[in-house]
Amino acid sequence: MTTKTSTSLWDTFEHTPSTTQRGVMRYLTATLVDLVVLGLCVEYGRGYVVANSFTIMLLAAVLLQVLLKLTIALEHRVAAFFNARPGGFNKFMRFFTAWLILFGSKFAILEALALAFDDGLHFGGPWHGIVPLILVVVAMLAVEAALVKVYRSMG
Numbered sequence: 001m002t003t004k005t006s007t008s009l010w011d012t013f014e015h016t017p018s019t020t021q022r023g024v025m026r027y028l029t030a031t032l033v034d035l036v037v038l039g040l041c042v043e044y045g046r047g048y049v050v051a052n053s054f055t056i057m058l059l060a061a062v063l064l065q066v067l068l069k070l071t072i073a074l075e076h077r078v079a080a081f082f083n084a085r086p087g088g089f090n091k092f093m094r095f096f097t098a099w100l101i102l103f104g105s106k107f108a109i110l111e112a113l114a115l116a117f118d119d120g121l122h123f124g125g126p127w128h129g130i131v132p133l134i135l136v137v138v139a140m141l142a143v144e145a146a147l148v149k150v151y152r153s154m155g
Contacts, residue, residue, distance in 0.1 A: 079094050
């Protein structure tokens with residue numbers, strides 16, 4: 001009896017992936033997307049985004065992915081809290097807290113990047129780098145969303 005041995009990475013995709021495997025591929029893809037977007041912003045960002053090395057950009061992409069997922073998870077948890085309660089005030093609080101978390105998290109993310117990479121990664125410009133960081137994050141999320149849309153249209 002002989003068993004087939006995988007000769008390439010693509011041979012491993014012949015089976016239906018488990019939930020864990022899908023999660024790993026989702027975060028790996030998102031991290032690589034973030035790395036590409038960050039790299040393009042470093043290259044074409046007119047000095048607003050500066051990274052000293054590819055390794056720093058890769059580690060920053062991983063950190064950004066983790067922090068963005070934590071931010072979104074927190075926002076969804078708070079939104080569920082307010083959505084479970086009736087009334088106009090709770091509806092207002094749902095949108096206000098979503099804005100507060102999503103906007104305010106960028107300050108925490110910028111500080112985390114500064115602590116993790118010191119001068120190895122720098123966001124400069126308006127509001128001490130907050131505006132370029134927000135633009136980079138929005139670009140990352142837009143590219144991720146576009147890829148998801150393309151992927152789902154294939155199946």
